[in-house]
Structures are given as structure tokens and as C-alpha cells.
Amino acid sequence: MKKILIIIMGLSILFVGCDNDPHEALIKESISVLSGMGVVLESVIDEPTATLAIEELKKFTEQMNDLQLRTMEIGEPDEEKIESLMNQYGDEMNSLSEKLMNEMVRLSEADYASTLIETLFPQP
DSSP states (O other): OHHHHHHHHHTOOOOOOTTTOHHHHHHHHHHHHHHHHHHHHHTOOSHHHHHHHHHHHHHHHHHHHHHHHHHHHHOOOOHHHHHHHHHHHHHHHHHHHHHHHHHHHHHHTOGGGHHHHHHHSOOO
16 A cells, blocks of 8 residues: 555645645645546547547646656655555545446547547657
């Protein structure tokens, strides 16, 4: 679970504040972004909706990249803080991660979403 927290913090996004705790702010931002990504992915049901989703998902990816940089800047929280954050946000983060994974699997099996998948995960 600790690794999930660190990964999601690495994918985090833009909430400033949260009682001046930058780690908690990044967690809340990441939850917001991951939730938005889930909504967009769920909306993909055919080629036109897949095409529309590409631009939205690119925006989320940019936000996640920004969060990752900000997370690296502040460094990892101590063990006590990680445990506290996991107690507060772990279930929600796990649920969102599972939802995103299920949607990505669903879309990876759909012919109409091939361009979307290729855009999100370009092959070298």
C-alpha cells in the first residue's frame, strides 16, 4: 500500500493548501485528477467519444506530469505521515486505481479505442 501511495503521489496534480501540508495537497489533487480521468474513460463508448477523450486525457497527463515534478521537489513524507495519509486516503486511492485499470483494460480490448490507447501509451 505504501508503494501505491508513492506512485499516486507521483501522479498527483494541483491542490494548494490542505493545512499547509504539501503531501496531503498533492494526494487530494491526484484524487481529483484520477477521478476526472475515470469519468472521461468511462464516457468512451465508440470512436467519436474516444476521439473526444484524447484531448481531455492529454490535459490530465500534463497535470499528472506537473504533480510528479512537484512531488519530487518536496520529497517523500516520513513513515508516520505515509501511514496517516494511507489511513485517510488509501481506500479512495485504491478504488480509483482499480477503476482506472478496469477502464484501460476495457478500452484496450475495443477496436474503436485503439487511437486513444496509442496516444496514451505510444510505442517506441
